[in-house]
Amino acid sequence: MARDNASELARRLARDAEAVCRHYLSNGRRQGRYWMVGDVRNTPGRSMFVRLKESVKGPAGKWTDAASAEHGDLLDVIRESCGFIDFRDVANEARRFLSLPRVEPPPKPVRTPGAAGSPEAARRLFAMSQPIEGTLVEAYLRNRGIAALHETGSLRFHPSCYYRPDEHSATETWPAMIAAVTDLSGHLTGALRTWLDPGGFSEMTLGKALIDTPKRAMGDLLGHAVRFGVAGEVMAAGEGIETMLSLRCALPTMPMVAALSAAHLSAILLPDTLRRLYIARDNDPAGDGAVAALIDRAQEAGIEAIVISPRLGDFNEDLRLLGFDALRVASRVQVVAQDVARFMELVA
16 A cells, blocks of 8 residues: 555544544543543543544544553554554555445454553552652652652652563563552542662663553543642643652742643643643643643633743753753743742742
């Protein structure tokens, strides 16, 4: 199949993206402008977002899995949800769906079930873990330049957290940082596991375990976040835990939340008390889309939205590579004056 023909199939599918999702991702459901499902293999859940309509954030049919960082188009949905290997089979199935002529009858779709971690499993895992003081988690964060570890009760350490590369591999155990994902009332709904290198920090892995997917989320994530401090009228929100803790080094008393991915940042629930939201942007296309969506939602709720941008890829890169002083100066000029006085401690 020529590349342009594949692109044309993807465009045709995108014109009716919701119908494609209802057929191939039947375990999901629509929420706003997105179709939500566990993953591209049609697992029940809400970690994967498929854009249903073209917008400033991107074309219809594009999707991102917040838990695995996978992404693609609707041809990828057909391939993975049906268990196809050859692209010819994918193209024939797409033609069948679009009622286009096909070269040969498509094979019967094969659904591949998958297990998803429940909120209860996340609560059990967090309960089994220990505070981070004096553990590999504390060392991991400090090695990434993060010295502000106050109000980090949402983070814990598990010395031997299960990791399974795929369904055909044996289960391994690695030390891990366990982050509690909570709703606005503080109820634990999910968890993020970040497996760590027991040998310590290296520039290649930045302290994470040398495995294919060192971060995996479980439970109910949509709208929820990992929280540092209690939000009132002012709060900062961003994607990663390390990113937000880095920014908190410069703004140590500002409440902050980490949504864990760009897709989840755009859907984060906002407290009723909130009047000003700082959005910590990551310098990538997914980050730009999340920021735009969150600005729209905040403004609709009557909340002032202010974007804070790093000089490099994210705020942890700024902290590690440019240093605390540079991060603090850059943050100061992006925060309104009254919040500088309120949340940024002066350093002698």
